[in-house]
Amino acid sequence: MSTRTVLITGAAGGVGSAAVRRLHDLGWEVFAGVRRASDAAALPGGVHPLTVDLVDEETVEAAAGEIAARTGGRLDALVNNAGVVVDGPVELVRLDEWRRQFDVNVLGQVAMTQAVLPMVRAARGRIVNIGAASARMSGPAFGPVAASKAALASVTEALRAELRPLGVRVCVIEPGLLATEIFEKAGTARTAAGWRGDADAQRLYAGVTAKVGEFGARSRPGPVEGVVRAIVRALEARRPSPRYLVGRDARTLAALAKLPGHTRDRIVLRAVGIDAATYGA
Numbered sequence: 001m002s003t004r005t006v007l008i009t010g011a012a013g014g015v016g017s018a019a020v021r022r023l024h025d026l027g028w029e030v031f032a033g034v035r036r037a038s039d040a041a042a043l044p045g046g047v048h049p050l051t052v053d054l055v056d057e058e059t060v061e062a063a064a065g066e067i068a069a070r071t072g073g074r075l076d077a078l079v080n081n082a083g084v085v086v087d088g089p090v091e092l093v094r095l096d097e098w099r100r101q102f103d104v105n106v107l108g109q110v111a112m113t114q115a116v117l118p119m120v121r122a123a124r125g126r127i128v129n130i131g132a133a134s135a136r137m138s139g140p141a142f143g144p145v146a147a148s149k150a151a152l153a154s155v156t157e158a159l160r161a162e163l164r165p166l167g168v169r170v171c172v173i174e175p176g177l178l179a180t181e182i183f184e185k186a187g188t189a190r191t192a193a194g195w196r197g198d199a200d201a202q203r204l205y206a207g208v209t210a211k212v213g214e215f216g217a218r219s220r221p222g223p224v225e226g227v228v229r230a231i232v233r234a235l236e237a238r239r240p241s242p243r244y245l246v247g248r249d250a251r252t253l254a255a256l257a258k259l260p261g262h263t264r265d266r267i268v269l270r271a272v273g274i275d276a277a278t279y280g281a
């Protein structure tokens with residue numbers, strides 16, 4: 001049997017680099033997308049680095065061209081893992097930050113998928129999108145990232161139906177909170193971007209963002225290994241599931257998502273410790 005080929009984006013750390021190592025160890029020929037060329041040095045020997053910035057179409061097309069040249073135009077799997085978090089109250093997050101959230105987490109995944117899809121079709125391969133459990137249920141100061149992952153889940157569903165008759169399987173993995181650097185990067189970007197709105201609006205939400213931050217600090221992020229296991233299952237199982245929830249918090253969110261909206265709001269606000277007094281406190 002010929003070696004199976006996979007492209008994993010966002011391979012510079014967290015879930016991506018762990019998935020690259022595992023699939024390489026399992027005998028896959030791995031193409032690893034990194035945003036900065038300097039991050040290629042940390043990849044295991046034998047892995048093919050590709051410099052891809054998902055918001056730069058030229059790099060996306062160039063990466064697809066490199067894969068085609070090396071594989072003869074067949075790719076067994078694409079793992080759309082790269083992503084960013086933009087968080088904060090809907091009223092305060094600047095529109096350019098909202099756009100960055102959707103440019104990377106939604107349109108970037110679509111661009112990468114479009115670029116390699118002829119090769120995935122040729123291989124009757126698989127596409128695995130890394131979503132998030134927040135796609136099932138959003139919450140205070142989580143609007144942008146949760147909305148992007150809900151959009152990605154919806155794109156995944158369309159693609160799944162479109163490609164099934166062609167023998168290509170598509171699924172989404174929805175982890176809960178993970179121990180990676182993604183929220184630190186989000187904090188740095190948030191500080192650099194600043195909030196929109198005047199001082200009164202910013203004061204109004206200061207208590208809310210503080211409570212959400214405290215809730216995050218109390219939470220226990222899970223290891224990336226759970227996601228890596230789900231990626232391997234999604235790629236190797238004879239019948240992959242359409243959706244994989246990873247982590248107890250993810251399963252809790254999915255269960256809460258089935259409750260009526262008002263009930264959900266009450267549960268979430270109580271858990272985070274937000275009430276009317278939090279505003280402008």
Ligand SMILES: NC(=O)c1ccc[n+]([C@@H]2O[C@H](COP(=O)([O-])OP(=O)(O)OC[C@H]3O[C@@H](n4cnc5c(N)ncnc54)[C@H](OP(=O)(O)O)[C@@H]3O)[C@@H](O)[C@H]2O)c1
Binds near residue numbers: 054081130181185
């Ligand atoms: N951590 C969590 O709690 C959590 C929960 C649910 C879902 N997820 C999802 O899991 C996936 C992996 O995230 P992670 O937690 O492993 O975080 P991470 O370590 O920050 O990994 C994200 C990767 O995406 C890359 N990336 C960001 N913007 C990019 C762009 N424009 N073009 C190409 N690559 C880009 C990053 O590269 P740079 O570092 O160079 O920017 C990084 O390698 C993401 O889709 C994330 O949304 C994470």
